[in-house]
């Protein structure tokens with residue numbers, strides 16, 4: 001890993017937002033591929049933060065400042081990730097399910113979907129099932145993208161899908177789910193159409209679900 005990438009990784013891991021923003025800008029100025037900066041440096045940095053939290057080296061405040069650094073760096077990367085000549089591919093409503101405040105991964109998925117030509121409505125975090133239902137009722141929605149990082153909020157994916165079913169909206173939609181505790185089998189069990197483990201996979205899955 002070159003010096004700039006190493007500095008970016010360290011800045012996110014240690015939660016120094018200013019340094020992270022500077023390093024990501026430097027990497028872009030040096031001509032680095034935005035997708036590679038994200039995949040090979042920024043996502044692994046957040047994985048390392050998770051590892052440190054898990055083994056007790058980091059606590060909630062450290063996790064939070066790392067998340068802020070990640071967000072600032074992502075804000076700089078965003079225009080590069082969504083640039084490109086793309087035609088409309090479908091309409092997606094995305095959100096992190098009720099009880100869950102994690103949004104970095106969901107934001108990334110939204111960015112990449114936009115980059116791939118999808119029109120994305122992001123409902124944010126801690127989104128109640130009724131909010132998804134309301135958004136779908138507005139019409140024209142092809143896909144729902146649900147995110148949840150906590151084992152405890154995973155069931156809310158199912159509750160959300162059940163709410164869509166109860167309103168007779170589920171059959172008209174593709175439903176994709178993502179993040180750590182999910183896999184293909186679980187996705188099927190909770191009534192979703194598919195799972196992807198990263199933002200690039202989310203784009204491929206979205207395309208498959210809308211037949212693009």
Ligand code: B12
Pocket residue numbers: 043046047048049050051053054060063064067099100101102103104105106108109144145146147148149150151152176177178179180181195196197198199200201202205
């Ligand atoms: C940053 C972070 C936080 C930040 C979140 C800030 C924010 N704005 O998002 C803060 C500090 C707020 C936080 C809080 C908590 N956290 Co936290 N957090 C993390 C951490 C370190 C990184 C998550 C992250 O951003 N990863 C980077 C992104 C890029 O990856 P990603 O989220 O996996 O997303 C990718 C894929 O999953 C996929 N994807 C994501 N969404 C979707 C959606 C679709 C449709 C598809 C197809 C794909 C997809 O694509 C994404 C991009 O490639 C993880 C550890 C980890 N390694 O995951 C713990 C982690 C998720 N947190 C954890 C915990 C326990 C908590 C707290 C309960 C701690 C506490 N005691 O209060 C609270 C819960 C708050 C709440 N109600 O939500 C645990 C969860 C354990 C579990 N299995 O339930 C983890 C795993 C840490 C650990 N190892 O113990 N956290």
